[in-house]
Amino acid sequence: MTAAGIPALLEPIQARLDAATPGPWEASDVVDMDVDGTYELAHVLAPDPGEPETSTLGVALGILRPDAEFIANSPTDTARLLAAVKAVEELHKPFTHHFLTPPAGSVEICLACHEQWPCETVSAVEAALRGEA
Numbered sequence: 001m002t003a004a005g006i007p008a009l010l011e012p013i014q015a016r017l018d019a020a021t022p023g024p025w026e027a028s029d030v031v032d033m034d035v036d037g038t039y040e041l042a043h044v045l046a047p048d049p050g051e052p053e054t055s056t057l058g059v060a061l062g063i064l065r066p067d068a069e070f071i072a073n074s075p076t077d078t079a080r081l082l083a084a085v086k087a088v089e090e091l092h093k094p095f096t097h098h099f100l101t102p103p104a105g106s107v108e109i110c111l112a113c114h115e116q117w118p119c120e121t122v123s124a125v126e127a128a129l130r131g132e133a
């Protein structure tokens with residue numbers, strides 16, 4: 001796979017982020033305990049897109065507080081991770097190097113790494129996005 005693979009691999013992640021209720025999402029304080037009284041439960045709330053100043057929507061209700069924190073921060077964390085991967089992808093682009101001396105020919109090389117294309121960085125990012133890392 002080439003660098004063109006990274007945007008395609010990011011596209012469904014970006015689409016899910018774009019389709020989610022706009023943030024910021026917030027984990028509530030503890031609102032309840034589970035039936036055994038063992039675990040503290042919280043909600044994740046988002047501004048109601050129709051009335052963002054006065055109303056909230058429940059994104060996840062009655063979940064463990066650490067999960068609420070994780071979910072509440074997921075849109076921001078996902079956006080930052082997408083930006084980081086896109087920044088790496090922008091740096092690592094292929095270019096064709098033509099040999100001026102025999103043997104004639106050319107080879108694709110990464111602009112950032114000067115390694116043969118695809119470079120180790122692009123290969124590692126693509127493998128991670130495919131869940132193979």
Ligand SMILES: [Zn+2]
Pocket residue numbers: 092093110111112113114115119120121122
């Ligand atoms: Zn590279």
